[in-house]
Each structure stands twice: as C-alpha cells, then as structure tokens.
Amino acid sequence: MEKKLAVYICKGCGIGKALDIEKLEKKVPAKVKIKHTHDIMCGPEGVDLIKKDIQAEGVNVAVVAACSRRVLQDVFTFGPSVVVERVNLREGVVWSHKPQGEGVDELIQEMAEDYLLMGIAEAEKIEIPEPYKETINKKIMVLGGGVTGLSAALEAAKTGYEVTVIEKGAKVGGFAAKIRKQTPTSFPYEALQSPVIERVVKEAQSHPKISIRTQTEVARIFGAPGLFDVTFKPSGTKSKWDVPVPVEVPEGEAPPQPPGADQATPDNPAAILAKNPEAERFGAVVMATGWRPWRLEDAATPQEGEAAPSFDHLGLGTIPDVVTNVAFEEMAAGGKITRPSNGKPAASVAFIQCPTPGSDEDFPYASSVTSMVALKQAKYVRDDNPESGKAYVIYQHMRTPGQNEYFYKSIQQDDGIFLTKGDVVGVSKNGDGLIVEAKDTLLGDNIKLKVDMVVLGTGMVPITKDDPVLNLAYRQGRGFRDLELFDGYADSNYICFPYETRRTGIYAAGTARRAMGIGECMEDAAGAALKAIQCIESANRGVSVHPRSGDTSYPDFFFSRCTQCKRCTEECPFGALDDDEKGTPLPNPTRCRRCGTCMGACPERIIGFKNYNIDSIGSMVKAFSVPEEAEKARILVLACENDAYPALDIAAMNGLSYSTLVRIIPVRCLGSVNVVWIKDALSRGVDGILTIGCKYGDDYQCHFVKGSELFAIRTDKIGEALKSLALEKERVQQVQVAIDEYDKVPGIIDAFVDEVVALGPNPFKGW
Ligand SMILES: Cc1cc2nc3c(=O)[nH]c(=O)nc-3n(C[C@H](O)[C@H](O)[C@H](O)COP(=O)(O)OP(=O)(O)OC[C@H]3O[C@@H](n4cnc5c(N)ncnc54)[C@H](O)[C@@H]3O)c2cc1C
Numbered sequence: 001m002e003k004k005l006a007v008y009i010c011k012g013c014g015i016g017k018a019l020d021i022e023k024l025e026k027k028v029p030a031k032v033k034i035k036h037t038h039d040i041m042c043g044p045e046g047v048d049l050i051k052k053d054i055q056a057e058g059v060n061v062a063v064v065a066a067c068s069r070r071v072l073q074d075v076f077t078f079g080p081s082v083v084v085e086r087v088n089l090r091e092g093v094v095w096s097h098k099p100q101g102e103g104v105d106e107l108i109q110e111m112a113e114d115y116l117l118m119g120i121a122e123a124e125k126i127e128i129p130e131p132y133k134e135t136i137n138k139k140i141m142v143l144g145g146g147v148t149g150l151s152a153a154l155e156a157a158k159t160g161y162e163v164t165v166i167e168k169g170a171k172v173g174g175f176a177a178k179i180r181k182q183t184p185t186s187f188p189y190e191a192l193q194s195p196v197i198e199r200v201v202k203e204a205q206s207h208p209k210i211s212i213r214t215q216t217e218v219a220r221i222f223g224a225p226g227l228f229d230v231t232f233k234p235s236g237t238k239s240k241w242d243v244p245v246p247v248e249v250p251e252g253e254a255p256p257q258p259p260g261a262d263q264a265t266p267d268n269p270a271a272i273l274a275k276n277p278e279a280e281r282f283g284a285v286v287m288a289t290g291w292r293p294w295r296l297e298d299a300a301t302p303q304e305g306e307a308a309p310s311f312d313h314l315g316l317g318t319i320p321d322v323v324t325n326v327a328f329e330e331m332a333a334g335g336k337i338t339r340p341s342n343g344k345p346a347a348s349v350a351f352i353q354c355p356t357p358g359s360d361e362d363f364p365y366a367s368s369v370t371s372m373v374a375l376k377q378a379k380y381v382r383d384d385n386p387e388s389g390k391a392y393v394i395y396q397h398m399r400t401p402g403q404n405e406y407f408y409k410s411i412q413q414d415d416g417i418f419l420t421k422g423d424v425v426g427v428s429k430n431g432d433g434l435i436v437e438a439k440d441t442l443l444g445d446n447i448k449l450k451v452d453m454v455v456l457g458t459g460m461v462p463i464t465k466d467d468p469v470l471n472l473a474y475r476q477g478r479g480f481r482d483l484e485l486f487d488g489y490a491d492s493n494y495i496c497f498p499y500e501t502r503r504t505g506i507y508a509a510g511t512a513r514r515a516m517g518i519g520e521c522m523e524d525a526a527g528a529a530l531k532a533i534q535c536i537e538s539a540n541r542g543v544s545v546h547p548r549s550g551d552t553s554y555p556d557f558f559f560s561r562c563t564q565c566k567r568c569t570e571e572c573p574f575g576a577l578d579d580d581e582k583g584t585p586l587p588n589p590t591r592c593r594r595c596g597t598c599m600g601a602c603p604e605r606i607i608g609f610k611n612y613n614i615d616s617i618g619s620m621v622k623a624f625s626v627p628e629e630a631e632k633a634r635i636l637v638l639a640c641e642n643d644a645y646p647a648l649d650i651a652a653m654n655g656l657s658y659s660t661l662v663r664i665i666p667v668r669c670l671g672s673v674n675v676v677w678i679k680d681a682l683s684r685g686v687d688g689i690l691t692i693g694c695k696y697g698d699d700y701q702c703h704f705v706k707g708s709e710l711f712a713i714r715t716d717k718i719g720e721a722l723k724s725l726a727l728e729k730e731r732v733q734q735v736q737v738a739i740d741e742y743d744k745v746p747g748i749i750d751a752f753v754d755e756v757v758a759l760g761p762n763p764f765k766g767w
Pocket residue numbers: 143144145146147148149166167168169172173174175176179181182183216217218288289290291292325326329369373376460463469509510511512516517518519521
C-alpha cells in the first residue's frame with residue numbers, strides 16, 4: 001500500500017501548556033506534508049480535521065500525538081484502510097513529568113519530540129492486517145456429561161449453537177447424580193434439597209440442538225479453533241493414538257509418537273497431523289471432564305521441597321470404618337449409613353477435615369466444597385438418627401462462602417452436631433467402634449471421641465492431572481504443558497482469564513477448572529460456553545480471541561530463511577505451531593493468540609505481524625535521541641502492554657513522575673521482545689534497557705502464560721553476551737509488575753536509571 005502519512009498534534013489536556021508545540025511541529029520530517037495542531041483533537045472539530053484529510057488528501061496513516069493508545073480508541077479509528085499511530089504525549093510525557101522551574105522544561109520537550117519521531121518511524125513500518133478467513137464449523141463439542149458439561153451444552157444450545165456432548169460413562173450426570181441430597185441453594189439455605197441434576201439431564205436430553213454420546217471418548221483432536229477434527233473411540237478401549245508416554249514434551253525433544261499412527265516416527269512428526277477420515281468437525285471445545293476423588297496413592301508425590309505427608313494415623317486403608325467423603329456419600333445415596341466392617345448402623349460419625357497434626361493444611365485438593373460436604377453429611381447422620389445420632393466435625397478451616405454461611409449457622413443450631421477446630425492426632429479401633437483423639441480443640445482440651453465411623457474430608461483432583469483427555473495432534477504434545485505448575489489444572493491464567501486453557505479454543509469449566517459446588521459449576525458452564533462461542537465467532541471473522549480480542553493480525557513467516565531451529569514451535573505458549581518433517585513451522589492461525597513470542601524467539605528474525613514486527617519496533621529503537629554527552633544518559637524501557645504500560649498510564653493519571661531520561665516502547669508481551677532490539681539499542685549508545693513484564697512463576701500473571709518467563713531466559717543469555725563485550729550485565733534488566741502496582745513503577749524506573757547512571761556511560765556511545 002502506498003502510504004500517505006499525516007501528523008496531528010493535540011494541545012488539550014495540558015499538552016499545549018507544558019510543551020512548545022511549534023517547536024514540536026517543526027520536528028516532523030519534511031517528507032510529511034500534512035500536519036495539524038488542534039486545541040482538542042478528540043473533539044468533533046479535531047476528528048473532522050483528520051477525516052477531511054483522509055477523504056480529500058488520501059491520508060491513510062494518521063499519527064495522532066495526543067493521549068495514550070489505551071484511551072479513545074473508538075474516537076481515533078477511521079475505518080479499515082487507515083493506519084492510526086498514537087503518540088502518548090499526555091500520560092507518557094506531560095502528566096508524568098513535572099517541569100523543573102518556569103516555562104517549558106527542555107528535557108520534557110525532548111521527550112515529546114522523541115516520542116513523535118518514534119511514532120512516525122513506527123507508522124512508516126506498519127500496515128493494516130487482513131483478517132485470516134477460513135470456512136469454519138460452529139458446532140461445539142462438550143467433553144464430559146456431568147452437571148457442568150450438560151449445563152454448558154444447554155447454555156450454548158439455547159443461543160442457537162449445535163452441541164455434541166461426549167461422555168465416557170454409561171450415563172450422564174457425573175457425580176452430581178450420585179449424591180443423596182444437595183446442599184441448599186435458596187433461602188433460608190437450611191434444608192437439603194433434591195439434586196438439580198435430574199432436571200438438567202432431562203432438559204439436555206430433550207433439547208433438539210444437543211446430541212449426547214455416552215460410553216465414548218476422544219481418540220484424537222486434530223486442527224484448530226473452527227477446524228477441530230475429532231475422532232472418537234468406545235470408552236476404555238485403546239486407539240492407535242494411545243501411547244504410554246508422558247503427556248509433556250520436554251523442551252527441545254520431539255513429541256512422542258503413537259506407534260503405528262500413520263507410520264509416525266520421531267523423524268516424521270507431520271504424520272501425527274494426518275487426520276482420520278472418520279473425523280467429525282467442531283468449532284470449539286468445552287472441557288467439563290470434572291474430577292476424581294483424591295486417593296491415598298496421590299499422597300506419594302509430595303510437593304517439591306516438602307516432606308511426604310503421612311496419613312497412617314488416620315487409619316485410611318487400614319481401618320475399614322474410616323472412609324472418604326465420597327465413599328460415605330455413595331453409601332448414603334444407596335440407603336442406610338452402615339459401618340463397612342460389620343454392616344451395623346453408624347449413628348455417631350466423626351468428620352475429619354485436616355489430616356496432619358501440627359499443620360493447618362486441609363487434605364490435598366480440599367476446598368469450600370469439602371467443608372460444605374462435611375456439614376451436609378453430618379446432617380445425614382442426624383436425619384437418619386434424629387434421637388441418638390451424633391456428628392463431630394473437626395476442622396482447621398470451615399469454608400462456607402457467601403450464602404452458605406446460613407447453612408453453617410443452621411448446622412450450629414443442631415444439638416447433635418459438634419463443630420470444633422482441632423488437631424486430630426490419631427484414629428484407633430475400640431471394639432467394634434473407633435476412638436478419635438484430638439488436641440487443641442475450641443474446648444481448650446484434648447478430647448477422645450467414641451464413634452462408629454470416621455469420614456475424611458478428601459479433595460477433588462482434576463481429571464486433567466493424570467489423563468490427557470484431549471489427545472491433541474499438536475507438535476507440543478497431546479495434553480497441556482507444565483501441568484505440574486498448576487496442580488494438574490489446564491488454566492492459562494487463574495486471575496484474569498477464567499475458562500481459558502493453554503490451548504486456544506478449548507475452555508475448561510466446572511471442577512475441571514477448580515473444586516466447586518453444583519451451583520457454581522452451572523454458572524461456570526455458562527462462562528465457558530460463552531467463551532467457546534466467542535472463539536468460534538472470532539475465528540469466523542478472522543480475529544484473535546482474548547487477550548488481544550479482535551486483533552486481525554497474525555504472524556507471517558519468511559520461510560525461505562528458516563533454519564528449522566524449532567524455537568518458535570517450542571516456545572509458542574499456545575501450541576499454535578506444528579512443524580513439517582524437516583522442522584519448518586506449520587502455522588495454525590486460529591490457534592494463535594498474537595502474543596508475538598515466536599517473533600521474539602526467532603534468531604533469524606523472519607517472523608512478524610503486519611502491524612508489529614522486528615522492523616517497526618526496531619525503527620522506534622533507532623528513532624529517539626541518544627545524547628552523546630557522558631553526563632546525559634538514555635534509557636530504553638520495553639513495557640508489556642498488558643500490565644506494565646497501563647500501570648504507567650495509571651501512574652501518570654495519579655500525578656506520579658519518573659525520570660525524563662527514559663523512552664518507553666509498549667510491546668505485546670515480553671515474550672515478543674527479540675534480542676536484536678536490545679543489541680541495536682546498545683550499539684546506538686543507549687545506556688540501559690529495562691524490560692517490564694507480568695509476573696511469572698507459581699503465581700504468574702503473564703497474559704500469555706509463559707512470555708515473561710521465556711524472556712527472562714533470553715535476558716540471562718543477553719547478560720552473558722554483554723559480559724563478552726565488556727559491558728555490565730546490569731545494563732539490561734527485567735522486572736515484573738502487576739497492574740495494581742502502578743504506584744511502584746515510577747520508583748522502579750528511577751532506581752534503574754540511578755543504577756545505570758552510576759555505571760557510567762555506555763562505551764559504545766558516539767561510535
Ligand atoms: C462427597 C461429595 C458430595 C458433594 N455434594 C455436593 C452438594 O451437595 N452440593 C454441591 O453443590 N456440590 C456437591 N459436591 C460437588 C459436586 O459433586 C461437583 O460440583 C460436581 O460433581 C461437579 O460436576 P462436573 O460436571 O464438573 O464434574 P463431574 O461430576 O466429575 O462430571 C464429569 C463428567 O465427565 C466425564 N468424563 C471424565 N473424563 C472424560 C473424558 N475423557 N471424556 C468424556 N467424558 C469424561 C465423567 O464420566 C463425568 O460424567 C460434592 C462433592 C463431593 C466430593
């Protein structure tokens with residue numbers, strides 16, 4: 001496209017007062033023939049000015065030097081053929097920097113001039129991306145026919161989408177169909193109710209847009225959102241795709257190949273992509289595969305750095321009358337509550353919530369559901385034995401969130417139910433009964449309880465922890481990566497993006513996502529169904545899903561220069577790239593979230609987006625001034641647009657200031673930062689480079705899961721390279737911030753500037 005670029009400088013919101021606008025305008029390169037200033041560029045007159053130039057002068061690149069790109073996006077959008085580049089003079093310059101003395105501050109003016117030149121440089125290098133269009137399928141596959149799966153199917157079907165529910169069991173309903181009674185869901189939240197699952201099952205079975213296949217499992221999922229081709233197998237059988245290999249693909253290794261799967265071999269990964277002709281096509285998947293009970297065998301794997309917890313003192317597995325809450329529920333649903341050892345009625349039962357003496361940890365995977373279940377099951381004991389029944393609930397935490405508190409209070413009123421905080425030190429046999437010993441109880445004393453049975457408040461483990469469920473024909477393996485980091489859950493970000501997994505188009509709901517009760521599962525199902533619909537419709541329009549919703553760009557590869565190093569296929573956080581037998585990447589645009597991690601990883605620099613590429617950011621890096629005087633430092637800040645850049649805007653809105661020596665460039669994710677930008681900046685004489693990204697590690701908040709973590713590995717390598725050039729490695733640093741730490745970011749930047757200034761000027765300055 002032939003570009004006609006124009007510059008529009010706003011004087012409103014304090015910009016005109018703080019800056020010498022005439023001087024700023026003069027900085028616009030002579031080749032740019034159209035430039036205007038206006039008192040309020042976002043007002044009708046200012047916007048008309050731009051629109052007139054577009055119509056009368058054929059302007060197709062508008063550089064708007066005004067407020068942050070994060071605001072007024074609707075005002076400064078001029079249709080699909082006009083590139084708009086926003087230069088952040090307001091939040092990025094005048095609101096975040098206080099003049100030293102009277103009149104225009106020279107350093108602040110320089111900042112504004114640099115940002116203007118950087119914006120023009122970027123605008124020259126970007127184009128409007130064309131959406132990637134495919135003929136997509138809009139049917140939704142729901143995996144799992146429990147209360148979550150059926151509710152998700154109903155929610156999607158009610159909005160007009162066709163749904164197929166795949167249930168591996170003989171019947172739908174999941175565990176919700178196996179309980180005796182359900183905890184209360186309506187005021188006064190006291191009486192147990194009939195399980196809602198009966199109604200949900202009937203509704204789903206009779207809905208014309210829902211088809212249900214029981215005793216069926218996924219054999220293999222090929223493809224991408226809008227284009228998922230799925231093959232099935234009867235439950236419990238093996239298909240040619242099943243292989244006894246770990247779900248994870250260790251970094252740098254070829255994915256495990258199913259033997260006999262279209263002759264796939266480690267040298268022929270493309271064969272894993274060869275789909276079966278019997279495949280059925282779907283647009284998106286809701287993964288509602290639920291949970292399984294925690295088992296004693298699970299305890300054999302302690303968390304890293306922790307000693308294996310012992311459950312021996314509780315008698316689980318050795319004393320028959322010590323059972324889990326699941327076994328107790330199934331017994332209660334079957335009729336009478338009796339002791340497994342001798343079939344006699346169990347009229348006094350102790351419910352133990354916290355297994356380890358001296359620790360206040362609940363059973364692994366326990367949650368508020370476990371607390372609610374203990375209260376409910378205590379009520380079963382009382383309902384079955386109104387006269388003599390006794391239930392003891394011994395806990396460290398009683399978690400009854402929201403309205404469930406009313407249920408807890410009603411249980412407290414029952415004279416036959418004793419609730420106490422306490423440390424259970426042992427369970428032993430006593431004739432045909434049991435003795436439970438507890439200390440540090442609320443009564444202040446050590447107690448010994450004579451009971452008929454003990455029920456342990458064990459937790460709910462997500463099925464994904466040990467079952468690949470999806471069996472994806474993806475280069476990165478058939479399940480989810482890094483499951484150990486997330487306790488087996490498939491989420492991609494607990495805090496910000498519920499339902500989303502690390503595989504685009506596959507949304508987790510209900511207890512597959514975290515332990516929750518039936519009511520919450522039904523709400524969750526609606527959320528995941530909406531996400532699936534959003535994904536299908538986004539794929540149909542050729543745009544990205546969350547977090548860059550609506551983005552029409554996708555990565556282009558200049559394949560003739562690809563060295564098949566496989567870094568892009570390995571680093572993509574969403575498994576969007578497969579590769580052919582030679583190792584050349586095979587993009588799947590509808591799987592892509594447009595994070596740019598592949599672009600950051602590629603050593604050949606052959607990956608880029610039309611509106612975000614090595615050259616566009618590289619040109620910005622080369623566009624700002626680098627003072628030659630040793631006493632004037634220049635610092636480049638690469639700030640992630642998800643948390644760091646908004647945090648800087650918020651800091652500015654709150655009148656917080658930081659050094660005028662920095663020049664900030666927003667990036668899609670630190671994962672997208674290619675080291676060539678850092679090298680270029682250092683060779684220009686930039687004294688220090690600070691990269692600000694989302695938090696990573698256990699409590700990660702990276703919007704692209706691994707981007708900031710992957711960049712940390714690159715930063716380490718850059719540090720080595722700096723040392724070999726006799727440059728201090730402290731000149732390139734990475735920090736992690738969350739959006740609510742906006743008040744800390746200015747301080748972080750200033751501390752870095754001070755550290756770099758103390759190191760002295762970059763020796764490459766002036767070369
Ligand atoms: C003892 C106990 C009592 C409880 N009582 C209550 C209560 O009173 N009130 C309340 O609100 N909550 C209660 N809960 C919680 C409740 O059971 C869960 O919220 C509910 O079962 C979750 O439903 P789900 O659909 O997410 O999972 P599930 O019920 O586990 O259903 C998942 C379904 O997916 C199927 N599936 C699994 N893997 C695959 C696969 N690979 N392919 C196809 N299908 C697959 C399973 O067969 C199952 O049918 C209780 C929990 C426990 C442990």
